[in-house]
Amino acid sequence: MSKPARIVFLNGVGSVGKSSIARALQTLTAETFLLVAMDSFLEMLPLPMQDHPDTFLYETLEEDGHPSVEIRTGPVGERVMRGMRHAIAALAAQGNNLIVDEVMTASDWAEYASLLRGLDVVRVGVFAPLDVIEARERERGDRLIGTSRRQFDRLHRGMSYDFEVDTGRATAMECARLIQRRFAL
Numbered sequence: 001m002s003k004p005a006r007i008v009f010l011n012g013v014g015s016v017g018k019s020s021i022a023r024a025l026q027t028l029t030a031e032t033f034l035l036v037a038m039d040s041f042l043e044m045l046p047l048p049m050q051d052h053p054d055t056f057l058y059e060t061l062e063e064d065g066h067p068s069v070e071i072r073t074g075p076v077g078e079r080v081m082r083g084m085r086h087a088i089a090a091l092a093a094q095g096n097n098l099i100v101d102e103v104m105t106a107s108d109w110a111e112y113a114s115l116l117r118g119l120d121v122v123r124v125g126v127f128a129p130l131d132v133i134e135a136r137e138r139e140r141g142d143r144l145i146g147t148s149r150r151q152f153d154r155l156h157r158g159m160s161y162d163f164e165v166d167t168g169r170a171t172a173m174e175c176a177r178l179i180q181r182r183f184a185l
């Protein structure tokens with residue numbers, strides 16, 4: 001029987017810097033870690049279904065005079081997300097170490113906690129000031145403006161973390177080093 005997998009969740013709003021940390025962290029760990037990104041599962045949908053009431057519907061509202069994107073999840077979208085969580089559990093059950101790039105709420109976490117019981121799981125909260133995140137969102141050019149604003153006050157409600165990093169004060173590589181040292185990865 002192989003060693004139980006280690007799983008590092010990076011959770012934070014869009015454009016906060018999760019994928020950049022994940023890629024940096026992969027270069028630092030002693031053992032091999034796969035990167036599993038929620039975005040990769042969204043990209044599995046056919047293009048016309050990527051913004052659709054059955055899957056994920058993106059609606060731009062206004063909040064404090066700024067665009068703020070509400071994402072409504074339909075039944076097919078819920079199924080994709082459940083499938084992702086079970087797929088992650090299946091990868092880990094086979095001994096694959098994982099870095100999971102997620103945008104998860106406390107209720108999503110509740111399902112992970114039950115699927116991953118008994119494994120070595122750590123949760124890292126990835127934070128930065130909203131103005132910094134929104135500047136990155138604008139610079140990227142391929143992100144819906146207002147996605148991070150909507151998630152900013154809501155995503156972390158009810159969540160607790162084993163460790164937190166601030167990408168407004170540290171590069172992705174510096175954040176990755178802090179995580180690698182903290183958990184001796």
Ligand SMILES: Nc1ncnc2c1ncn2[C@@H]1O[C@H](COP(=O)(O)OP(=O)(O)OP(=O)(O)O)[C@@H](O)[C@H]1O
Nearest residue numbers: 013014015016017018019020021136167170171172
């Ligand atoms: N620590 C950092 N300092 C400065 N810029 C950063 C940092 N981390 C990421 N960036 C930049 O911010 C942008 C978003 O980064 P990244 O794709 O890692 O975010 P993300 O949280 O994975 O986003 P999403 O959830 O939308 O996929 C990129 O242009 C990246 O180069």
